[in-house]
Amino acid sequence: MNRIGERIKKKRELHKLNLNELAGKVGISPSALSQIEKSKSFPSIVTLKSIAENLHTTMGELLGENEVIANNPVVLRNEMKLTDQNRSGTNIYLLSHHDINKQMDTYLVRFAKTSGMENLLSDSHGQIFCHVLSGEIRFQIEEKTYLLKQGDSIYFNAKSSKEAVNNSDGISEMLWIQSPANF
Amino acid sequence: MNRIGERIKKKRELHKLNLNELAGKVGISPSALSQIEKSKSFPSIVTLKSIAENLHTTMGELLGENEVIANNPVVLRNEMKLTDQNRSGTNIYLLSHHDINKQMDTYLVRFAKTSGMENLLSDSHGQIFCHVLSGEIRFQIEEKTYLLKQGDSIYFNAKSSKEAVNNSDGISEMLWIQSPANF
DNA sequence: TTAATATATTAAGTTTTACTTCATATATGA
DNA sequence: TCATATATGAAGTAAAACTTAATATATTAA
Numbered sequence: 001m002n003r004i005g006e007r008i009k010k011k012r013e014l015h016k017l018n019l020n021e022l023a024g025k026v027g028i029s030p031s032a033l034s035q036i037e038k039s040k041s042f043p044s045i046v047t048l049k050s051i052a053e054n055l056h057t058t059m060g061e062l063l064g065e066n067e068v069i070a071n072n073p074v075v076l077r078n079e080m081k082l083t084d085q086n087r088s089g090t091n092i093y094l095l096s097h098h099d100i101n102k103q104m105d106t107y108l109v110r111f112a113k114t115s116g117m118e119n120l121l122s123d124s125h126g127q128i129f130c131h132v133l134s135g136e137i138r139f140q141i142e143e144k145t146y147l148l149k150q151g152d153s154i155y156f157n158a159k160s161s162k163e164a165v166n167n168s169d170g171i172s173e174m175l176w177i178q179s180p181a182n183f
Numbered sequence: 184m185n186r187i188g189e190r191i192k193k194k195r196e197l198h199k200l201n202l203n204e205l206a207g208k209v210g211i212s213p214s215a216l217s218q219i220e221k222s223k224s225f226p227s228i229v230t231l232k233s234i235a236e237n238l239h240t241t242m243g244e245l246l247g248e249n250e251v252i253a254n255n256p257v258v259l260r261n262e263m264k265l266t267d268q269n270r271s272g273t274n275i276y277l278l279s280h281h282d283i284n285k286q287m288d289t290y291l292v293r294f295a296k297t298s299g300m301e302n303l304l305s306d307s308h309g310q311i312f313c314h315v316l317s318g319e320i321r322f323q324i325e326e327k328t329y330l331l332k333q334g335d336s337i338y339f340n341a342k343s344s345k346e347a348v349n350n351s352d353g354i355s356e357m358l359w360i361q362s363p364a365n366f
Numbered sequence: 367t368t369a370a371t372a373t374a375t376t377a378a379g380t381t382t383t384a385c386t387t388c389a390t391a392t393a394t395g396a
Numbered sequence: 397t398c399a400t401a402t403a404t405g406a407a408g409t410a411a412a413a414c415t416t417a418a419t420a421t422a423t424t425a426a
Contacts, residue, residue, distance in 0.1 A: 001232060018402060032385045034404055041384055044412085045225045045246075049184060058363075060243025063228075066309050066363055096312065096338040103310045103362040104287070106336065126249050127286045131278065131358060133316070153289065155279040175314060179286040179362040180241075180249050201373060215414045217375055224413055227383085 004048075005039040007062050011055040012037075025054045066103070083107070089115035095175070107176040109164075111137070116165030124158045124182045135172025139164050148174075158182075187231075188222040190245050194238040195220075208237045249286070266290070272298035278358070290359040292347070294320070299348030307341040307365045318355025322347050331357075341365075 012022050019030040019037075026033065028047055035041045043051060045059075052059045060066065084092040089112025096106050109117065130139070131153045139146040140163040141156045147167060148154060156162065158178060166172045195205050202213040202220075209216065211230060218224045226234060228242075235242045243249065267275040272295025279289050292300065313322070315331045322329040323346040324339045330350060331337060339345065341361060349355045 001228075004228075019404095020402075028384090029386055030402085031387080031404075035385080038404075040405090042228045044384065045184075045187075045228065045231070047384085048228070049246075058243065058248050059246050060241065060248050061363070063242050065241050065243050095314065095336045102338070104312055104338075104360065106312050106314075106338070106360075129279065129287055129289050129360060131289075153278045155285070155287075155289070175358065177287065177312060177360050180244070202375095203373075211413090212415055213373090214375080214416080218414085221375075223376090227413065230413085 001064065002039060003064060004042065004062055005037040007064060008033075008051060008055070009037040011057060011062070015055060022051070022054060026050045086115070086117070088112070090117050092117075092176075102181045103179055105176075105178040105181045107178075108133075109174050109176050111135070111164075111166035111172045113168070113170055114166060116163065124178065126158045126178055126180045126182065128156055128158050128162075129175075129177045129179075130154050130164075131175045131177075133173040133175060135166060135168040135170060137164055137172050137174055138167040184247065185222055186247060187225065187245055188220040190247060191216075191234060191238070192220040194240060194245070198238060205234070205237060209233045269298070269300070271295070273300050275300075275359075285364045286362055288359075288361040288364045290361075291316075292357050292359050294318070294347075294349035294355045296349060296351070296353055299346065307361065309341045309361055309363045309365065311339055311341050311345075312358075312360045312362075313337050313347075314358045314360075316356040316358060318349060318351040318353060320347055320355050320357055321350040 012019075015022075017025075019033050023030040023033040026047060027050060032041075036043050036047075048059050048062065052062055055062075081094045082091055083094045091110045091112075093108040093110070094106070095108055096102065111117075130137075130148075132148045132150050134150055136147065136149050139148060139154055141154075141160050146154060164174070195202075198205075200208075202216050206213040206216040209230060210233060215224075219226050219230075231242050231245065235245055238245075264277045265274055266277045274293045274295075276291040276293070277289070278291055279285070294300075313320075313331075314336045315333050317333055319330065319332050322331060322337055324337075324343050329337060347357075
C-alpha cells in the first residue's frame, strides 16, 4: 500500500519512460508523478487508472494485491479432498487447500458416465480454464457447444452461462481452474 | 470504474451491513459512504483499502478489474502452440491464446528424459499451480524438494526460486497455470 | 392507516491533499 | 566542464473527499 510509488517507478523504468513522458500521457505534472513515486502522496483513483493503462498493467498490480504470499507449497498426492458431489455422480475434488491468499481455485472434476454439472460452481466471477484429463466432455458456453477430448482445453468467463456433461461411455475427468479465487 | 459505487453497495448488502455500520468500520461518515456508493465521489485509496478489507474483498475487485471479458471461448485440441524450448529437450506449449484480458497464463510443459526447466519462465509474479499429467517430476521450491507423480499438484509463489526436472525414464508432462497473467 | 424508528440521500460548508508552478538538485553526455 | 536531460523539493492553489446537519425514504409496530 505504501509502496505503490516503488512499483510505479519500477514499471515506468521497465517501459523506458521518464517522468515527463509518463506524466504527459497520464495527464499530470512530472512533479506530481515524482511525489507519487516518492510516496509523498497517493494518486487519486482516476490517475491511478490512467497510470495503470499507460504502463500496461492493472491498478490491483500497482496496489500490490498480487504480492500476497501463498502458504507453503502444498503438494497433494492422489488423495484429493471431495468438496461437492451431485446425485447424478459428478464429484468435485479440491487440488489445493483453500487459502485467503490464493489467486486461483483449483479443482478436479470427475464425471460418472452420463453425469454432468449444470448449476455447480455457478454464480462465480473471474475466468475459468478447463483441461480434459480423460474421456470426453461436452461444454455449453452461452449458446455454443464444444466437444473436448483428452488433452483439450477451454478458457471462458465465469459469468457465462455454462454447462459441462460427460460425453463418453466411461468416466471423464477434467481440471477446473478459476481466477481470481471465489473461495 | 464509474461503477465502484454499485459494487461496494452490493457487497455491503451481501454482508448485511447498513451505511452506518460499514462507515463506522471504515472510518468515514455514513454520508460520505453514500456519496461513494451513489458515484458522487470516488473514495481515496486509503478509504478504498479499508472498504475492501471490511468487505473481505480486494481493491481490484471493487475497481472492477475482474470483470474484463475474455474473448470467445478458445478450444485448443491437441494442436498446441510451442512457445519455448531449451536445448536439453523441455518444450513449453501454450494452452490458450495470449490475450491482454486473460487472468491466467496456461501452459503444457513436456520434458524429454533427463531434461528440466531452471531459468525458464523465471522473473515472474503471482502464483503458480502445476499438475502432473504423466511421468514424474521433481520440484525444488526455495530449499525444499518435492517429488510429484501423475495426478499430483503443487501450488507456490511465482517469486520463489523454483526448478522442475524430469525424474522418470521417459517423457513427463505437466500443466503450468499462472495467475495473474505475465503475458 | 398512522406514528415511530431506522436507514438512506442530499445540500452546503470545511478541510484535507492531490496536483501545479517554479526553482533547485542530480545525473548524463558531448 | 559546460550543456542538456532528468529528477526532486518548496510553496501555493485548486479540486474533491469528507463532515455536518437537515431531509427524504423505507421499515416496523400499534
